[in-house]
Amino acid sequence: MTSVLIVDDERSMRDFLKILLEKEGHKVAVAESGNKALDVLNNLDVDVIVSDIRMPGMTGIELLETVKGKHPDLPVIMITAFASPDDAVLAMKNGAFDYITKPFNVDEIKSVIASATNKNQQTIKPQDLSASFPEIIGKSREMLKIFDMIQRVAPTPANVLIYGESGTGKELVAQAIHKHSKVAGQNFVPITCSAIPEDLMESELFGHVKGSFTGAISDKSGLFNEADNGTAFLDEIGELTPIIQTKLLRVLQEREIKPVGGTRTKRINVRIIAATNKVLEDEIREGRFREDLFYRLAVVPMRVPPLRERKEDVPMLVDYFLKKYSRQLAKEVQEISSYGLQVLMNYHFPGNVRELENIIERGVALAGSNIILPESLTFSGKTKPTNHDTINNEYENLFQAAASEEELFDLGIETIIDNLEKRLISHTLKKTNNSKIRAAELLQLSFRSLRYKVKKYGLS
Template identity: 70%
Template sequence: MISLLVVDDERSMRDFLKILLVKEGYEVETAPDGKQALALLDKQAFDLVITDIKMDGMSGLDLLNSIKEQFPALPVVMITAFASPDDAVFAMKNGAFDYISKPFNVDEIKTVIIAATSKTSALAEAKSISAQFPEIIGESREMIKIFEMIQRIAPTPANVLIYGESGTGKELVAQAIHRLSQVAEQECVPITCSAIPEELMESELFGHVKGSFTGAISDKQGLFQLADKGTAFLDEIGELTPIIQTKLLRVLQEREVKPVGGTKVQAVSVRIIAATNKILEDEIMAGRFREDLYYRLAVVPLRVPPLRERKGDVPLLVDFFLKKYSKAFGKEIQEISSYAMEVLMKYDFPGNVRELENIIERGVALETSNIILPESLTLSSFRTSKTNPSIPELSPFQIVASEDELFERGLEEVMAETEKLFLNTALEKTGNSKMQAAELLRISFRSFRYKIKKYELG
């Protein structure tokens, strides 16, 4: 139930609002002044405060300031007199969620309350759903969508194709789907398609009978027999060779397997969770992946977004990895400096969560103080991502990891590397047009040409 605190020094107004809002289904407390309001806020959690501005003693604006200090996330709606629009402007500047001016109509106040509380309830919902996935850190809208999707599809037998860049957490998502599935008590049998040579792949997937090839010294069960009536996790599915793709498709269609060298088929029922960091549609277009197999696997396609599309999760992940590695390395580091955090927020993580984890692991190992400073962050050199159309802001820490490194390599070398990266970025963005690249960098065509010759960039 959503609880509201109404603050007004006029009794009739308090009573009017209370009756109105209780009828709307809210839980309502009232306070006659700012002091008593703050006392109530100390005792009880509210979702929204509605306060008059003009009150004797502590004004509504003073109350707003105190609330923003002590409960920064709590929305506050101000009631202003129609005649004083300046108060409203001032309140908004000081963090009020919105204001309504007296005399107000009932619909207006209802709309404002719904707007103010739906934000908090969305946040609470995000927290409660992400709590059900303690191993997957994230409260961004993108991750919430993934959690909801996992909850919806996990109990069904539908095959799932998880795709996304390397290091985004596809394997964690696959495990979570299995954990919430009907067959969770069985093992989820994994296989990494890229790690197995084609000659062995068929036997790994479907098993073999003794003597079917050199080295087949006994009958062997394949993935499909082992995972029967359960889940199989096919990682890096984009690496399957055409022959194996065809055989796998047949198994999925017929729901039966024949071991290598065998004559009898066995009925199997396996739910497949596949993962890939390739865009399979592109692989299909290029003739490298069978379209019919794709549709069998991607009954539910699930995209795990790259970390740069959910930067809001970076602080949570940093916190999680700091705790993990502080503990593992027996250190007391619980914090990261705000400048170091800023550096991370600007970075675009080509290696996604795995890269962030490595950065923090290394940072904890290197740091000698009890707070991570930018100097302890080693980001891979400045990179522009193809999917990010704007030229990323340059941070010196993206070229060199630390002041020490800068001094060691010298300004000349570091500046040259910076220059090279920008020249390359400009060339890439303009499809190798030197004229446009020079324009983009705001230097003359002649000096651009001189520089790319100097660095042998083409």
């Protein structure tokens, strides 16, 4: 029987988790604050802690830090709100075992607790290697696993197959593997298999000798020659035609190439990293991809997960792209409004990181102030924020748009507050169909002072 300590300032939440976990056969203790939790820890053997982050007094993160100081091996699972992805990142950075998001998914809670308490199962706790991969942004568990994997596979000569949806960062991962490999000083030569017509593919890969076909006006060395002793990156490998697949397989088996029209073979030593956004297993089943070639390429298969499976990376990526594009476009856009970020967090990103990058680039280009508002976000996919959300959050946007630092210092706080007040009142009047009585109620003003302000600002 495992013993779970639940820490939450909200009684209903404690009760809910207690009932749920007791049903699962766990022994459950509860605490309503971080300090109480530390008391419990002094008197009880606890196997896992489940703690809220936002609590009055000691926060969940502070509790996490204290607990990790005393019991580094005690798994702590943090509860975060879906709308505050930063909390999740912070929790993982501070050594949380994992996090669960509110509103709860009961199965998720059960499985996270099960994996935290299953002592036989080797807990995969990927190290935070993100500092070693500065050009790949992300600190989600999924990305940490990828960093871990890159670090382990890079120094070996094993061929790697990177697969994942378009725009997930496969090419970045390929470059990182080369950079961390023993042949980092040698060439990294990429080729996009889909971009080359079939009749030129063989010569692109293996070279040709002058005069071997019309247009072969001089010798060409080809990808494998250029990547000799280094790394060849075969992008969109799923697009190779059957004939080229067969030729490539032979090269991988025999480690020698013969240029088109040539008579002599040459030994080569090339590490292959291939990438595809197709499901190669399906291609194999449909007879479009050679299974033997697949096994040669996928000695180490690596999946780069879609962005929607690692939403907690979105804020970091947004930050990174904001800096990149405000520099590139010479604009002073520093942040995104919190509702803007929320909209992004609710989006499913069919185009993954590439799409997020494009959204932010456009957002920076379109932004009228130093903050990106939801209006400047454009989406390719179907899920957009509903009208209802937009209206509810227009107030928030008014606050966000109140003033840039520049405007504030230029116009002074009184003017900025007057402007904001004017816009908030005007907005509320719209909402109440110009009923001053109702607007005064909503804004918690007396009718007289509302009437005065309406007059002062020339609203009616």
